[in-house]
Amino acid sequence: MSALEEGYYGFEVYSKEYGTIENFKVNLDEKKKETSKYFTKVKVMDDLKVALLVKSFDASKKYVLILDKGHVIYKDTFEGTKYGKLFKIKKVRSLDDLVFEVRDDYGYGKYLSVL
Known part of the structure; x- marks a missing residue:
């Protein structure tokens, strides 16, 4: 993506x-460096439960x-300034392989590991 022009x-x-798994937009504009738009936290509660706070x-x-290893196993949307959920994770080999993604319509987002 570094070869693409701004836009x-x-x-x-x-x-x-x-x-089609996902559609998203990305703003490549050097003049408008994005600052973090989210505070996110993932916490492992036990062998099956993981909490997410946004x-x-x-x-x-x-x-x-x-x-889970690059495959989408859960998808949700929300509007507002807060999101929190306790997930009961089943049928995965290890919680260590999970990645949580939170993003907006413009492609800005955060990726969090449970590690």
């Missing part, structure tokens, strides 16, 4: 097995995904 770009994540500085629509 907004739309991306689609596609696989033969699942079709505090946003705006109330726009956000996307929450949980990925």
